[in-house]
Amino acid sequence: MQRSDYLLSQLDVLEAESIHIIREVAAEFERPVLLFSGGKDSIVMLHLAKKAFWPAPIPFPVMHVDTGHNFPEVIEFRDRRVAELGVRLIVASVQESIDKGRVVEETGKWASRNRLQTTTLLDAIEEHRFDAAFGGARRDEEKARAKERVVSFRDDFGQWDPKNQRPELWNLYNTRIRQGEHVRVFPLSNWTELDVWDYIRREQLEIPSIYFAHTRRVFERDGMLLADSPYANRQEDEPVFEAMVRYRTVGDASCTGAIKSTATTLDEVIAEIAATRITERGQTRADDRTSEAAMEDRKKEGYF
Amino acid sequence: MAMDILRFATAGSVDDGKSTLIGRLLYDSKAIFEDQLEAVERTSADRGEEYTNLALLTDGLRAEREQGITIDVAYRYFATPRRKFIIADTPGHIQYTRNMVTGASTADLAIILVDARKGILEQSRRHAFLATLLRVPHLVVAVNKMDLVGYEESVFQAIQDEFTAFAAKLDIGDLTFIPISALHGDNVVERSVNMPWYEGPSLLHHLEHVHIASDRNLIDVRFPVQYVIRPHKATDPELHDYRGYAGQVAGGVLKPGDEVVHLPSGLTTTITHIDGPNGPVQEAFPPMSVTLRLADDIDISRGDMIARPHNQPRVTQDLEAMVCWMTDVRKLTPRMKLLIKHTTRTARAMVKDVHYRLDINTLHRDEQADGLALNEIGRVSLRVTQPLFVDDYARNRLTGGFILIDEATNGTVGAGMIISSG
Numbered sequence: 001m002q003r004s005d006y007l008l009s010q011l012d013v014l015e016a017e018s019i020h021i022i023r024e025v026a027a028e029f030e031r032p033v034l035l036f037s038g039g040k041d042s043i044v045m046l047h048l049a050k051k052a053f054w055p056a057p058i059p060f061p062v063m064h065v066d067t068g069h070n071f072p073e074v075i076e077f078r079d080r081r082v083a084e085l086g087v088r089l090i091v092a093s094v095q096e097s098i099d100k101g102r103v104v105e106e107t108g109k110w111a112s113r114n115r116l117q118t119t120t121l122l123d124a125i126e127e128h129r130f131d132a133a134f135g136g137a138r139r140d141e142e143k144a145r146a147k148e149r150v151v152s153f154r155d156d157f158g159q160w161d162p163k164n165q166r167p168e169l170w171n172l173y174n175t176r177i178r179q180g181e182h183v184r185v186f187p188l189s190n191w192t193e194l195d196v197w198d199y200i201r202r203e204q205l206e207i208p209s210i211y212f213a214h215t216r217r218v219f220e221r222d223g224m225l226l227a228d229s230p231y232a233n234r235q236e237d238e239p240v241f242e243a244m245v246r247y248r249t250v251g252d253a254s255c256t257g258a259i260k261s262t263a264t265t266l267d268e269v270i271a272e273i274a275a276t277r278i279t280e281r282g283q284t285r286a287d288d289r290t291s292e293a294a295m296e297d298r299k300k301e302g303y304f
Numbered sequence: 305m306a307m308d309i310l311r312f313a314t315a316g317s318v319d320d321g322k323s324t325l326i327g328r329l330l331y332d333s334k335a336i337f338e339d340q341l342e343a344v345e346r347t348s349a350d351r352g353e354e355y356t357n358l359a360l361l362t363d364g365l366r367a368e369r370e371q372g373i374t375i376d377v378a379y380r381y382f383a384t385p386r387r388k389f390i391i392a393d394t395p396g397h398i399q400y401t402r403n404m405v406t407g408a409s410t411a412d413l414a415i416i417l418v419d420a421r422k423g424i425l426e427q428s429r430r431h432a433f434l435a436t437l438l439r440v441p442h443l444v445v446a447v448n449k450m451d452l453v454g455y456e457e458s459v460f461q462a463i464q465d466e467f468t469a470f471a472a473k474l475d476i477g478d479l480t481f482i483p484i485s486a487l488h489g490d491n492v493v494e495r496s497v498n499m500p501w502y503e504g505p506s507l508l509h510h511l512e513h514v515h516i517a518s519d520r521n522l523i524d525v526r527f528p529v530q531y532v533i534r535p536h537k538a539t540d541p542e543l544h545d546y547r548g549y550a551g552q553v554a555g556g557v558l559k560p561g562d563e564v565v566h567l568p569s570g571l572t573t574t575i576t577h578i579d580g581p582n583g584p585v586q587e588a589f590p591p592m593s594v595t596l597r598l599a600d601d602i603d604i605s606r607g608d609m610i611a612r613p614h615n616q617p618r619v620t621q622d623l624e625a626m627v628c629w630m631t632d633v634r635k636l637t638p639r640m641k642l643l644i645k646h647t648t649r650t651a652r653a654m655v656k657d658v659h660y661r662l663d664i665n666t667l668h669r670d671e672q673a674d675g676l677a678l679n680e681i682g683r684v685s686l687r688v689t690q691p692l693f694v695d696d697y698a699r700n701r702l703t704g705g706f707i708l709i710d711e712a713t714n715g716t717v718g719a720g721m722i723i724s725s726g
Contacts, residue, residue: 006520006522007308009308010308010383010387010388012592013309013591014309016581016593017591019593023530023531024530024648026531027530051582052593053550054595056533056534139381147376147377147378147379163376166715167377167402167406167707167716168716169405169409169410169705169716170410170702170705171410171552171702172645172706174707176714189379190390192388194383195388
């Protein structure tokens, strides 16, 4: 060895691993799709997909499972980003699933379309005959996710069987499936929340404005700040007030909480996250607070 | 200097404090968040446990919490200013071998936990053997529960001597012994004041500083072709002739201007450009994902290999390998047909022979074995339908490792490590 370095930073190693995964799936599956919500993780994933095939275009479409309960800033961002990259966008609509009678809208204070997304997603996968769906989930997010494979098998009901997963060794991924089955692929499995933010800074990626501190009309519920929107089912005893907030995750507007923050730049956001002592899902996602196994149960049904 | 990544596997059973150790590393490096800790405290209290059971942090699934077991490999993350760490946390009992083999396959380092009161057990030997079989470059024997033996140097020394004697039979690259108490934190993050006789680093200090850069094979150029990039953009004449071969470098250092050989054709050509994720690069080495452009128009497709003319992998349809069998659906037996995935090439393979089954506790070779059952390891000969481009696993984990897939179930049923024939 002539040089003592040949070193790569942690972001370079993660980037190389993710690109390897994306290429492997594009090579071995016939109809992949990339799930794009406009959130930070899927922004990073889409950026990695662009790099994986450059200078050729991304060889698969992206799909947004749209609950209809969106932040307008995120939808605007989604459409712009997709247009820039020249990829095809498929919107799978939860509203359509409701209209078709595939799912029934939840009612009451805690009503959310979060869980309904699973049916919409599985229907869309079946309709478009997708055999691999890239998702931006990370193993550090949640403990059920810590045990999920990079290429994670789903049976023909779209279900995940955590006790019967395929071992993954080295950089070899088993991509064999039968007709009607599919896999979920998680190229960001080994990234942490902070890695994602560091990478967004390094690559100077644009992200929706709701990730930065802004003034918003909110109300408090169960220790979370929810945006005062038509979707939130705000109760009489939940007064609205204005606060300087930002979002740590981007999800369905009815169950995604904002946090009080003054961080208006990427550096400030990163400093805030590095110092935080609460997980992003614990802090801002009502859907994961339902029970200790909330994520595990939804994942088994076919959730992201 | 930028942070790098250390991947390590932890091996041990419930009782030797593995979960407590991981919990302590995560907690002391602030990778455990308040809401996670609160959830664990709640569950501990609900169960009537008198202390907060840090082991609960690593039990992900409902069945695991209910049964108090760990089903599968779980991955954990923490970072210090020097390094990012990825822990492959493998359980001690159910399907232990399969999970440890999986976790160790990508590990730079393995931590084997030994209970200071119990000394070296059969399972400690088994863990050491599996780490060696998977060629984990660095091994740490963490002698835990030193608080329960009065922090006695003689206890630690006896374990170190016994393990060293046993390890001489194995081909262990780098072996380190650290006396710790995961419960009290002795020598985990900070050097312990209770063991002044110990002059080595704390476990975390060792993890932060162990030198891993030279563990990669930077000598034998191996580039398995993963994907051919052809933009076909009629609007952009510049791109019309672009033809790139994408893949992850499995060995060696590639540079523009290097003469390379394409396998299986045997044709030689020159690298003209290397495109990295952020544009052209002057060199590519493991584990970079890059795209090579070559001077000559050779018919190259996925599953092919690019190497150096004077340093080529073996081109063979006959493999000798140590195989770990990973399913209880059926045994691996002679004449069985399977799929083999090796680098980016997938082919059919037939089991020609099972030479012996290895008792991973005693290292005894059972040559009468008629096959391999779940979690058994043995020496196997395979015949493959098309040539593979292979190296000994000991020389390169990426060109020496393969998985076996059962076409009937599509399950991953085996992991193989190639050894020289003879």
